[in-house]
Amino acid sequence: MTLPSHPGQVDTLLAAVAARMAELRPSEQKVAALVLDDPIGALDHNMAGLADAAGVSEPTVMRFCSAIGFDGFRSFKIALAQAVAVGLPIAHSGLDRDDSPAQLGEKIFNHSIASLDRARRRLDPAALDRAVDLLADASSLVFVGFGASGIIAQDAQQKFPLFGVPCDAPADFHQQFIAVSMSTPRTVTVAISHTGHTAETVRIAAAAREAGGRVVTITGDDGPLSSYADVDIRLSTFEDTDMFTPTVSRLAGLVVVDVLATAVALRSSEAHLRRVRAMKDALARMRDVEQPPGEGLA
Amino acid sequence: MTLPSHPGQVDTLLAAVAARMAELRPSEQKVAALVLDDPIGALDHNMAGLADAAGVSEPTVMRFCSAIGFDGFRSFKIALAQAVAVGLPIAHSGLDRDDSPAQLGEKIFNHSIASLDRARRRLDPAALDRAVDLLADASSLVFVGFGASGIIAQDAQQKFPLFGVPCDAPADFHQQFIAVSMSTPRTVTVAISHTGHTAETVRIAAAAREAGGRVVTITGDDGPLSSYADVDIRLSTFEDTDMFTPTVSRLAGLVVVDVLATAVALRSSEAHLRRVRAMKDALARMRDVEQPPGEGLA
DNA sequence: CCGAACGTGTAGGAATACTACATATCCGAC
DNA sequence: GTCGGATATGTAGTATTCCTACACGTTCGG
Numbered sequence: 253m254t255l256p257s258h259p260g261q262v263d264t265l266l267a268a269v270a271a272r273m274a275e276l277r278p279s280e281q282k283v284a285a286l287v288l289d290d291p292i293g294a295l296d297h298n299m300a301g302l303a304d305a306a307g308v309s310e311p312t313v314m315r316f317c318s319a320i321g322f323d324g325f326r327s328f329k330i331a332l333a334q335a336v337a338v339g340l341p342i343a344h345s346g347l348d349r350d351d352s353p354a355q356l357g358e359k360i361f362n363h364s365i366a367s368l369d370r371a372r373r374r375l376d377p378a379a380l381d382r383a384v385d386l387l388a389d390a391s392s393l394v395f396v397g398f399g400a401s402g403i404i405a406q407d408a409q410q411k412f413p414l415f416g417v418p419c420d421a422p423a424d425f426h427q428q429f430i431a432v433s434m435s436t437p438r439t440v441t442v443a444i445s446h447t448g449h450t451a452e453t454v455r456i457a458a459a460a461r462e463a464g465g466r467v468v469t470i471t472g473d474d475g476p477l478s479s480y481a482d483v484d485i486r487l488s489t490f491e492d493t494d495m496f497t498p499t500v501s502r503l504a505g506l507v508v509v510d511v512l513a514t515a516v517a518l519r520s521s522e523a524h525l526r527r528v529r530a531m532k533d534a535l536a537r538m539r540d541v542e543q544p545p546g547e548g549l550a
Numbered sequence: 551m552t553l554p555s556h557p558g559q560v561d562t563l564l565a566a567v568a569a570r571m572a573e574l575r576p577s578e579q580k581v582a583a584l585v586l587d588d589p590i591g592a593l594d595h596n597m598a599g600l601a602d603a604a605g606v607s608e609p610t611v612m613r614f615c616s617a618i619g620f621d622g623f624r625s626f627k628i629a630l631a632q633a634v635a636v637g638l639p640i641a642h643s644g645l646d647r648d649d650s651p652a653q654l655g656e657k658i659f660n661h662s663i664a665s666l667d668r669a670r671r672r673l674d675p676a677a678l679d680r681a682v683d684l685l686a687d688a689s690s691l692v693f694v695g696f697g698a699s700g701i702i703a704q705d706a707q708q709k710f711p712l713f714g715v716p717c718d719a720p721a722d723f724h725q726q727f728i729a730v731s732m733s734t735p736r737t738v739t740v741a742i743s744h745t746g747h748t749a750e751t752v753r754i755a756a757a758a759r760e761a762g763g764r765v766v767t768i769t770g771d772d773g774p775l776s777s778y779a780d781v782d783i784r785l786s787t788f789e790d791t792d793m794f795t796p797t798v799s800r801l802a803g804l805v806v807v808d809v810l811a812t813a814v815a816l817r818s819s820e821a822h823l824r825r826v827r828a829m830k831d832a833l834a835r836m837r838d839v840e841q842p843p844g845e846g847l848a
Numbered sequence: 849c850c851g852a853a854c855g856t857g858t859a860g861g862a863a864t865a866c867t868a869c870a871t872a873t874c875c876g877a878c
Numbered sequence: 879g880t881c882g883g884a885t886a887t888g889t890a891g892t893a894t895t896c897c898t899a900c901a902c903g904t905t906c907g908g
Contacts, residue, residue: 277885277886277887278886278887279888298863298864298865299865300864300865308887309887309888309889310865310866311866311887311888311889312886312888314866315886315887324866325865326865330593330627330631333628333629333631333632333635334631334632334635335635337631337632337633337635337636337667338635338663338667347816349816351816352679353675353678353679353681353682353810354678354679356809356812356813356816357675357678357806358670360805360808360812361669361670361805361809362670364801364808365636365663365667365670368659368663368666369663372656372660375655375659377650377652380651380652380655381650381651383651384651398837399708399837403704403705403708407698407701407800410697410698410701447838449838451838495823495826495830496812496815496816498811498812502705502804503662503801503804503805506800506801507658507662508655510662510796511651511654511655511658511659512651514654514658514794514796515654517794518645518647518654518794525793532793539697539745539747539748539749540745540747540748540749575854575855575856576855576856577855577856577857596894596895596896597895597896597897598895606856607857607858608857608896608897609856609857610855610857612896612897613855613856622896622897623895623896623897624864624895
């Protein structure tokens with residue numbers, strides 16, 4: 253992962269600022285408060301303007317930048333620009349009951365993007381590597397998950413042609429149990445649980461191991477599920493701070509499945525890839541109302 | 551939508567640069583090429599450095615910035631910083647057969663984020679408004695879609711408690727037809743198709759209208775589906791340039807469903823929201839292996 | 849081959865970021 | 879209570895970076 257990363261940048265810039273708020277000098281805190289309160293507005297200011305808006309002097313702004321780990325105002329400003337570009341997580345701008353749908357859209361999109369951004373930064377390349385090794389060598393795959401994680405499993409199953417081996421995602425707990433209990437050493441079960449605690453998912457992973465299969469887990473937090481994993485892919489998204497905050501973890505999960513499927517596909521034979529391509533073309537023709545040559549029926 | 555937007559910024563900055571490439575002067579093109587080739591590296595340079603790297607003089611860099619619509623090097627640089635922060639769409643950095651899984655992860659995450667970013671910018675607030683009005687007034691909901699769009703429908707159904715009314719998402723075409731054919735004027739069918747051409751989805755939308763129900767469509771492109779819509783939510787993501795490029799449209803679709811569900815939920819009664827909250831708490835306790843008080847069973 | 853228009857670099861000036869230093873303020877100790 | 883030290887903050891000056899006016903090619907039509 254080669255994103256520009258700055259010293260002291262815990263995760264997002266604003267989180268870093270908030271975290272160091274306490275150890276800042278009073279005047280620097282004024283600057284920090286201003287930045288946290290209106291990061292986008294802060295972008296419009298140069299050093300003098302920001303100093304003025306915060307009611308402090310320019311060197312104080314400078315010291316603020318150093319304090320949170322940048323080597324100058326310039327680099328701080330581009331980091332700030334990047335932070336607001338990916339979007340402010342809802343933690344920084346809560347949902348409000350009288351937000352318009354458009355405002356909600358803005359906030360939720362921002363939150364989703366920020367969440368994916370976080371997952372991207374925290375993703376462990378080595379785990380990804382090992383997972384792909386396992387999957388590419390598998391003779392069959394089983395994806396399991398409940399709730400939002402079940403959606404990810406469903407999605408993975410749709411990518412079956414890319415994986416190139418039989419690929420199942422039973423929704424029913426019993427059928428999941430049956431499927432993983434028939435595991436061979438080359439059966440890989442991908443168990444997905446955002447919490448890492450979901451009881452049923454844990455039991456499925458345990459059963460898969462017991463039957464001699466391999467297990468890849470996709471989790472958001474430490475939990476019992478990880479202990480059954482040959483490879484644990486950890487997705488660090490945001491906490492569900494309030495009940496309205498949508499479950500953004502599934503987005504990162506879906507992207508990880510994309511990555512796994514694509515990586516495995518790129519390892520398969522040219523012949524296989526040709527068949528996939530032919531299938532995709534045929535599917536597009538079959539699906540659409542408007543056929544390229546004739547008239548559509550709509 | 552209040553994102554910082556700059557003149558001439560077609561969509562992403564790099565797209566704008568590429569688009570204007572032709573009308574640039576030769577020396578300016580050298581700068582453009584450098585920026586397109588290694589945007590992240592370009593960020594490390596100041597004006598002099600970039601001029602040097604491109605083998606031109608500083609004013610040329612300056613003129614380049616003006617030519618693509620910025621009022622100076624500074625504002626160009628923060629725009630560039632933002633462009634690379636959301637991630638470079640795969641169009642700018644194709645998938646390669648010998649990319650490592652980690653590299654693929656980086657690229658696919660970038661592509662997904664860039665895609666959501668694009669959807670965010672292009673989203674029509676008015677359409678969102680009208681869709682929420684319809685949904686909030688509905689007595690029952692039906693979500694339909696096939697393939698990746700089917701995943702979105704499944705996901706929407708999971709948000710049933712937020713919508714507060716019966717909420718169905720049949721996977722089977724016939725059952726979809728049955729469901730929408732029973733539409734009343736307060737039944738809202740949400741028909742999802744990335745292409746906007748999917749024959750079955752179009753027929754379902756038509757049947758819903760015919761039965762007197764309302765129809766919200768979520769589409770990526772112009773197509774017959776939109777013509778059956780009371781409200782059409784248009785999601786502008788990226789084309790599927792090559793067969794490996796994962797279908798990123800579903801991500802934007804999922805987020806839109808989040809927005810709709812959240813917006814509708816925020817309009818419902820306090821009593822209803824209390825019940826949802828209680829349900830969520832109970833679900834969390836039920837689901838997890840490790841109960842807060844006692845010992846877990848894992 | 850001449851002249852004009854365009855493209856490009858040179859050099860100097862304005863704005864902005866950064867730093868050394870001095871003053872004010874706060875706190876503990878005597 | 880006041881004195882000393884340390885810390886916090888602003889003032890003023892310096893260096894860097896960006897921007898602009900101008901002049902020198904270079905190319906093309908006549």
